[in-house]
Amino acid sequence: MSEAPTLRSRRPLTLRFDIPISKTHEFWDSLRAGRFVTTKCSKCGNVSFPPQSDCSRCMGSEFHWVDLGQDATLVTYTQVLTVPASFSAEGSYTVAIAEFRGGVKALAWLEGVTAEDATPGMKLRVEARTRSDGSPYYVFVPV
Ligand SMILES: [Zn+2]
Numbered sequence: 001m002s003e004a005p006t007l008r009s010r011r012p013l014t015l016r017f018d019i020p021i022s023k024t025h026e027f028w029d030s031l032r033a034g035r036f037v038t039t040k041c042s043k044c045g046n047v048s049f050p051p052q053s054d055c056s057r058c059m060g061s062e063f064h065w066v067d068l069g070q071d072a073t074l075v076t077y078t079q080v081l082t083v084p085a086s087f088s089a090e091g092s093y094t095v096a097i098a099e100f101r102g103g104v105k106a107l108a109w110l111e112g113v114t115a116e117d118a119t120p121g122m123k124l125r126v127e128a129r130t131r132s133d134g135s136p137y138y139v140f141v142p143v
Contacts, residue, residue, distance in 0.1 A: 015086050023053035026065050031128045031136045036070060038104065039063040049104045068106075072098035072140065074122045075105060079115035096140050098124050112141040 021028060027050070030037040039051040043060035049068070054061050077096035080087075087093070096110035096118070108126065110118060123143040130136055 024051040027051045028136055031138060034128050036068045036126050037065045038068055040066045047102065047104050049106050068100045068104055070125045072100045072124045072126060074118060074120055074124055075099050076120055077110055077118050098140050109139045111139045
């Protein structure tokens with residue numbers, strides 16, 4: 001049985017994301033220092049994550065930074081078995097949503113526990129990491 005002809009490309013595809021961070025660089029600077037911060041609207045008090053330079057509730061553009069701390073609670077998670085091309089070197093991984101004190105939720109990779117052993121409600125800690133290219137990122141790990 002011969003394979004049907006396709007238009008599938010076999011060329012490698014490199015994706016580059018240039019995301020402007022001029023208004024939210026404080027998040028990345030803080031993450032490098034081991035602190036997990038986000039924005040709080042100075043007008044209505046809405047706390048956003050990821051950090052936002054414009055409030056989604058009142059459209060205000062004045063904000064200040066608040067420290068979310070390191071402790072969070074696992075809300076839900078999923079194991080990614082079919083890995084996107086940009087993460088092909090990583091193998092399968094688990095993505096989690098966790099809630100910080102005050103109700104702010106964040107999404108990050110969950111490490112240090114298998115998807116079979118993860119349980120909603122378990123206590124997590126957010127940890128700052130640095131990629132080989134020097135860029136910071138964060139993960140959740142069990143406490
Ligand atoms: Zn607001």
